[in-house]
Amino acid sequence: MYHTLAQAEEKLARFADGGACDVRAAINDALEQLANIEAWRCLRRIVRLTVEHDVLPLPQNIDALLRVSVSGKPSHVFGTDYQFLQNGPGDLDSELNADGVGFSDYGAGHCTMFDIVPDDPAVPVMFAGSQSDVAKAATIHGLDASGQSTTLTVPLRKWAGSPGVADFDPAAVTGVRLKQIDGVVLPSGLRGYATLYGSGASAVRFLAKYHPDVIVPEFRRYRVNWTVDSTEPVSVLAEVRLRFLPLVAATDIVPFDSLAAVQFMMQAVKEINAGNLQAGMAFQTLAVARLEERESAQTTAQGIKVENVLHDLSMGAATGLATYNL
Structure with a gap:
């Protein structure tokens, strides 16, 4: 119970x-x-995801993909070594290489779900989920528009209107524009979630939502190993392992x-x-x-448990052992 x-x-x-x-x-x-201690089954969930871009970020409460079916067919989850195997696909960002299959782990440790768009440097703007958190400040490390390392103190704002509606005027947002965020440190004692946006010259983009009790947040990302057409999103059925959050x-x-x-x-x-x-x-x-x-x-x-030993223990699946529980 x-x-x-x-x-x-x-x-x-x-x-x-x-x-x-x-x-x-x-x-x-x-x-x-x-x-x-263990990969507990009670910390696994079956979820359906939609892939629209070549990187799949996971929310803070999901630790890893375990198994996936892409467009209705079983596929693969590979480890971080997938693009470095001698007989593998190589650098998937190179135009010389053909598409791969499934997903490859880009690792945890990313401080945001989504990156700032490189050609649209943005001012980081953070919103408080609780009124008592307004005026507290987060610390953000990154690179400014000229590529210089910088550290910013970003105060938490209150939502304009109802919570979750960031209807502020981007033109009124001033501050240092970043083209890359390398680290986020939240203030201690937050009472609610904090949400980070990037206010660029052309758009305001969602970057991450943070748990109040995780001072140094991290997210895991996966590289989509095939060419993604943003006009035709792909449905992915995935078994995931949850990350414990306080x-x-x-x-x-x-x-x-x-x-x-x-x-x-x-x-x-x-x-x-x-x-x-x-x-x-x-x-x-x-x-x-x-x-x-x-x-x-x-x-x-649950009844009879079926394990595909011929596949799960094969050399072809070996590169995915870091993220695929046998």
């Missing part, structure tokens, strides 16, 4: 030093550790359906932080075992 953050705080408070420390922070620490609102849902596993992980983190590694690892083992039991029960309920 799944629980909200408020329910988890009530039930697990006594395991966070008897409630003396920040219960929410203790729960989030335990959830993050637990999420990174729970903030009382109604946020704990991603694991076993509070016992979260409890054991909270105890593990507490013991490890106190230097009791043996006790901490014992609690961690209990947490993992409890979740594995839940995963096993869910897999059994």
Whole structure:
């Protein structure tokens, strides 16, 4: 059974030093550790994406593509080495090379979902999702229009009209125009999401939406390995792995359906932080075992599980092992 953050705080408070420390922070620490131990099935989702350009950015809460079907047919997800294989397609941006297939990982660590258009340098403009965040400031590192490294302090604005409607006048926006953003540092203590736009000479473009508790945000991107016609978007069915993001609102849902596993992980983190590694690892083992039991029960309920061993373990699929869970 799944629980909200408020329910988890009530039930697990006594395991966070008897409630003396920040219960929410203790729960989030335990959830993050637990999420990174294994590729849990409860952190996978089936989603449908639309590809219109040669780069596919993932939102902040999605960590990776696992499997894809392009235009109704199964395709491939390759690792970052795809364009460097001796018998591979080579540089897909070169006009000398033919199209590839599927997607290749461009890696995580991108500080925005979308880049600023190179020939339209833009002033970064950030909006606050909560009124209490207005006037707080983010730090943005990048290159200005002349290619010089620069660091900007960008205050958070309030939305004009209803939230989500950035109906401001681009001509009234002044500041240093950037042609590239290399890093974003959000202010601590945000109460709501922050949204970044680039106000260029020709258009205002959405760049990213940021979780309030992730100070140094990152996004993963994929290279689309075939030539994309922007007038004919391609439908992609994908299995994705979710990235754990801290729970903030009382109604946020704990991603694991076993509070016992979260409890054991909270105890593990507490013991490890106190230097009791043996006790901490014992609690961690209990947490993992409890979740594995839940995963096993869910897999059994799904019926027969089919694995394509001939493909998944072949050399042809080997380059995708970094992002494809076997």
